[in-house]
Amino acid sequence: MALVLEGITKRFPGVLANDNVSLSVAPGEVIALLGENGAGKSTLMNVLYGLYTPDEGTITIDGEQVVLGSTADAIANGIGMVHQHFMLVPVFTVTENVVLGEEPTGFGGVIDRERARSTVVDISERYNLRIEPDALIENLSVGVQQRVEIIKVLNREARFVVFDEPTAVLTPQEVDEFFGIVKGLKDDGKGIVFITHKLGEAIEVADRIVVMRGGKVVGEALPGDVTQQDLANMMVGRPVDLTVAKQPATPTEMVLEISDLVVLDERNVKAVNGVSFKVHKGEIVGIAGVQGNGQTELIEGITGLRPVLSGSVMLGEVDITDSPPRELHQLGVSHIPEDRQGSGLVLDFTVAENMILDSYYARPFSRGVLMDWDVTKEMAERLVEQYDVRTPGIDVAVSTLSGGNQQKVIVAREFERKVELVIAAQPTRGIDVGSIEYIHSQIVARRDAGAAVLVVSSELDEILALADRILVLYHGQIAGEFAPDAAVTDIGLAMLGSTG
Amino acid sequence: MSEVKTPMASKSPPPERPSWMDRVTGVGTSVGRSLLLPTLALITALIIGGFIIALSDIDSLKLLFSEPATAISQMWNEVLAAYKALFQGSVGSINAISETLFAATPLLLAGLGIAVGFRAGLFNIGAQGQMLIGGLIATYVGLYLNLPAILHIPLTLAGGLAGGMLWGGFAGLLKAKTGAHEVITTIMLNFIALFFMQWVLTTSGIQDPGRNNPVSAALPESAQLPKLFGSQYRVTIGFLIAIAAVFVVQWLLYRSSIGFEFRAVGSNPEAGRYAGMNVAVVVTLAMAIAGGLAGIAGANQVMGLEPYKATPSLAGFVGFDAITVALLGRSNPIGVMWAAILFGALSAGGREMQGAAQVPIDLVVVLQALIVIFVAAPGLIRAIWRVKADDGETVTQVSTGWGS
Numbered sequence: 001m002a003l004v005l006e007g008i009t010k011r012f013p014g015v016l017a018n019d020n021v022s023l024s025v026a027p028g029e030v031i032a033l034l035g036e037n038g039a040g041k042s043t044l045m046n047v048l049y050g051l052y053t054p055d056e057g058t059i060t061i062d063g064e065q066v067v068l069g070s071t072a073d074a075i076a077n078g079i080g081m082v083h084q085h086f087m088l089v090p091v092f093t094v095t096e097n098v099v100l101g102e103e104p105t106g107f108g109g110v111i112d113r114e115r116a117r118s119t120v121v122d123i124s125e126r127y128n129l130r131i132e133p134d135a136l137i138e139n140l141s142v143g144v145q146q147r148v149e150i151i152k153v154l155n156r157e158a159r160f161v162v163f164d165e166p167t168a169v170l171t172p173q174e175v176d177e178f179f180g181i182v183k184g185l186k187d188d189g190k191g192i193v194f195i196t197h198k199l200g201e202a203i204e205v206a207d208r209i210v211v212m213r214g215g216k217v218v219g220e221a222l223p224g225d226v227t228q229q230d231l232a233n234m235m236v237g238r239p240v241d242l243t244v245a246k247q248p249a250t251p252t253e254m255v256l257e258i259s260d261l262v263v264l265d266e267r268n269v270k271a272v273n274g275v276s277f278k279v280h281k282g283e284i285v286g287i288a289g290v291q292g293n294g295q296t297e298l299i300e301g302i303t304g305l306r307p308v309l310s311g312s313v314m315l316g317e318v319d320i321t322d323s324p325p326r327e328l329h330q331l332g333v334s335h336i337p338e339d340r341q342g343s344g345l346v347l348d349f350t351v352a353e354n355m356i357l358d359s360y361y362a363r364p365f366s367r368g369v370l371m372d373w374d375v376t377k378e379m380a381e382r383l384v385e386q387y388d389v390r391t392p393g394i395d396v397a398v399s400t401l402s403g404g405n406q407q408k409v410i411v412a413r414e415f416e417r418k419v420e421l422v423i424a425a426q427p428t429r430g431i432d433v434g435s436i437e438y439i440h441s442q443i444v445a446r447r448d449a450g451a452a453v454l455v456v457s458s459e460l461d462e463i464l465a466l467a468d469r470i471l472v473l474y475h476g477q478i479a480g481e482f483a484p485d486a487a488v489t490d491i492g493l494a495m496l497g498s499t500g
Numbered sequence: 501m502s503e504v505k506t507p508m509a510s511k512s513p514p515p516e517r518p519s520w521m522d523r524v525t526g527v528g529t530s531v532g533r534s535l536l537l538p539t540l541a542l543i544t545a546l547i548i549g550g551f552i553i554a555l556s557d558i559d560s561l562k563l564l565f566s567e568p569a570t571a572i573s574q575m576w577n578e579v580l581a582a583y584k585a586l587f588q589g590s591v592g593s594i595n596a597i598s599e600t601l602f603a604a605t606p607l608l609l610a611g612l613g614i615a616v617g618f619r620a621g622l623f624n625i626g627a628q629g630q631m632l633i634g635g636l637i638a639t640y641v642g643l644y645l646n647l648p649a650i651l652h653i654p655l656t657l658a659g660g661l662a663g664g665m666l667w668g669g670f671a672g673l674l675k676a677k678t679g680a681h682e683v684i685t686t687i688m689l690n691f692i693a694l695f696f697m698q699w700v701l702t703t704s705g706i707q708d709p710g711r712n713n714p715v716s717a718a719l720p721e722s723a724q725l726p727k728l729f730g731s732q733y734r735v736t737i738g739f740l741i742a743i744a745a746v747f748v749v750q751w752l753l754y755r756s757s758i759g760f761e762f763r764a765v766g767s768n769p770e771a772g773r774y775a776g777m778n779v780a781v782v783v784t785l786a787m788a789i790a791g792g793l794a795g796i797a798g799a800n801q802v803m804g805l806e807p808y809k810a811t812p813s814l815a816g817f818v819g820f821d822a823i824t825v826a827l828l829g830r831s832n833p834i835g836v837m838w839a840a841i842l843f844g845a846l847s848a849g850g851r852e853m854q855g856a857a858q859v860p861i862d863l864v865v866v867l868q869a870l871i872v873i874f875v876a877a878p879g880l881i882r883a884i885w886r887v888k889a890d891d892g893e894t895v896t897q898v899s900t901g902w903g904s
Contacts (some may be wrong), residue, residue, distance in 0.1 A: 305774065327777030333698050335774070343774040348767045353760070358775035369756040 002026040003048075003079070003160045005192055005337035008057035009232075010043055017043040019215040025191035026274045032206035032223075036235055036432035037402045040215040041195050048193075049081045050074035058488055080158025082149045084165040090138035094131055096119045098152050101227055111120050123151050125490070127184045137195070143174030146426045150181065151407060160191040167201055168430055173290070173496075179205050197235070199228040200461075213237055236434045242484060249468035251280035254316075255421050255452035256302075261311035263294075263301035268308070271297035273476035274364040284443065286454040286467025290495055291404060296338060297458060299425050303335050304328055329358050334414035334446075337458070338425035340403065344410045347399035352380035353454065354398045355413050385414035388438060404435025411439055417447060422446050422453040428462060462490065502631070512660045535838075537661035538828065542842070549867045550579040559812050570640040582859040589852020590845035594853070598733035604844025605735070605804065606631075606815075608742040610822035611748045611840050613793030615831040617682075619753055620786035621766035626671055626686025627794040628819025629693035630664040632812070634795025635802045636697060637663030639706060639716045639810040642723035642803065653803070657741070660799025667693065668791015669784055674729040676780035682787065690819070697812040708809060716802075718808040725804040738804040743837070745793060750833040752789070762786050792817065824868065828848055828875055843868065 003025045008017040018040045025031050025146045046052045050068035058065050061077055068074045088097050100115040106112040129147045155162055167175045182205055198204055202209050203223045211219040211234045219234045232240040256279040265271035271294040279285045300306035302313050304323045306392040313321045337344040345354050356365045356376050363376045380394040389408045391401055429435040447453050455466050463470055470482040472494040480494035514794030554575035563571035590600050610627040617624035641659035674680040705766050708717045721875035753759035765772040765782045801814040825843055829835030850864030874881050
């Protein structure tokens, strides 16, 4: 009585994405499928969801072999999938999105809205998925949108539900709620596959953990028997250092001083509302906070990408309030943007071109308007080596690299010059353990080389691992300052706006 | 799919020596590879065009069931005759080649302008208007300066460049400063240019004396482009100027920091902004250069063909065909060059086809459209000809963006 994948092999030109992979899920069981980006998890799940046809291997449900040639086949066989990027129509209501594709109809093909609505209400009550059936999707938070996706799957009577990186987009509170939902589904007898690369989550939520690497299943474990360290080693294939090795900070003179900064967001709301702090040479200041509390606007305000309403930004003795990004670049400010693909890279450009994206305009990369590609390529070759960017070459489009390697391209670009101040926003979001380890060590190395470092992250673990001093941003204001050894619960409370 | 694209962790074997093209452009592009699909698209279009010619022959169709052999051989001869004429009229003689290059010249110049816009993420519909204003300024320079040809010709061309840059740059400035979409503004500027020409060419400073419709006086000989193959053939040194423009644009896009900014902003303006590029300047400059190239095409239409006079219709449909040419050439300057020559050949050969084989010249438009459809849908061509996609090459590459 289970879903069994046996000996699945899937080849793409030049890549063996799945190599004889077997996996089984029983009703009422939660499987965590753990692996780095590129390990073959998504390929396996796309095989299961009928998007890819495997080259070899079989899929059986309750002992009966099935052929899943399309997503419709998968749905008909009781397999549902909640994608990482939601498939919702923003201008439709919750109810409309849930029934989209199989609308209950009455006389003459008219959609029976009452029936549709009551279906949604039934499901949401049964699984305790709080939702407003008539709300428009575009007005809902990401966590609630995810619930809509889950209801959609349940409405199609899925017995097995696949979640693809479900927590990547959620706030810590939403993650907790999500785990509650998973528990509810499990108790109802659904078989669940939970794809993730977050070790803690796998241990917390799964009944059984399956680890993939390089297209193969390399291990299986029960959550009680393993530590995060064990899983990380299994995932990466070598011992990994999960804690960031660093000496206590020795801060000296002040480098960055923010005073009473006020920055508006797109809706002209004060997203940053009177923030003041300092960052000194030789220290890492971490800004913790739930995503959406003004982090984006704070960084864009500091780096001249968004106009400042009032307040000032000083870099040493220089007033850099509203200075354009190029001026900051010349003053020795490194900026690792939070949106790697949206604003950090030109995805169509080669690795080499991305390496000089902000320094192309001056020597040695160009003279006048003439680019010097020889110098650029030489440097790119060197940086690829030095920063361990895994790429077939410097002339391939950066879009073909994995997320971790894309981020290493940005880090290499931003750290490869004299740096006074590092501003790193979400420096390791969505990337693999090996790359996280590497990028963290690079950030600490910059600090030790005498830079002032500002790290902004919504992953509290990351802040705790890196920061010498922690500030919590809540509703556009600093809600507290903590030492790195402060109690996590205190920081957590500040993140929730409790002054307690 | 992300997992599929993830490159192997190990180092790949050392890359082969870069081709001369890679060394010119500084980027790794496989030219042989990029020519394969357009060539197959052309062949496919010709085959389908053959069926259209055959099926439009009513007399043979009537015989198809009673005497199928005769009917098919008649149709076959008809298609053969048409394509022979198309071939002869485009490359079959020096005059045919001259006509091909003559028709290709303005298409190539304006097409390069469109391609520059595409690379910078701009959809320039305004080549038509930019040609008109370029042609107008060139006409003023041609009529009012009295210089030896060696100076007069470059200055007149420069007038075309300046006129086009002004007209294109204005659309760019509107976008940079107000966010007005360049598709809207360039279409409107086309109308403004057209009706402005209709008026200004009736003013006394420029109108051909003794005419009352909008026609300029003829340019003096010192402002006329010399013929390339001798006086009996129409192609002028305008074609060489267009070829030179190919290399200038190639250099601009891939060897200069300006082109680096164009391509970065064109592909991801937000990343360009984060990297310190001034997006407003880039947009304005890209539109000005795009317009300047179209402006030279406009100047060519006055300086390069009898009777060397500017009219409001001097641009013909070149400004719009140039968009197709840029798309077909995938906004790659070398590709645009081949596309323009192909379109020049089709238009020169089409006239011969109409004359010698009585196949309407409209078939040429059908062929052009088919070629573009096949180039825009590479999956179709791959399926028909069983060409495998390259490893790592995304199948939708050609058709996803505007000409990139």
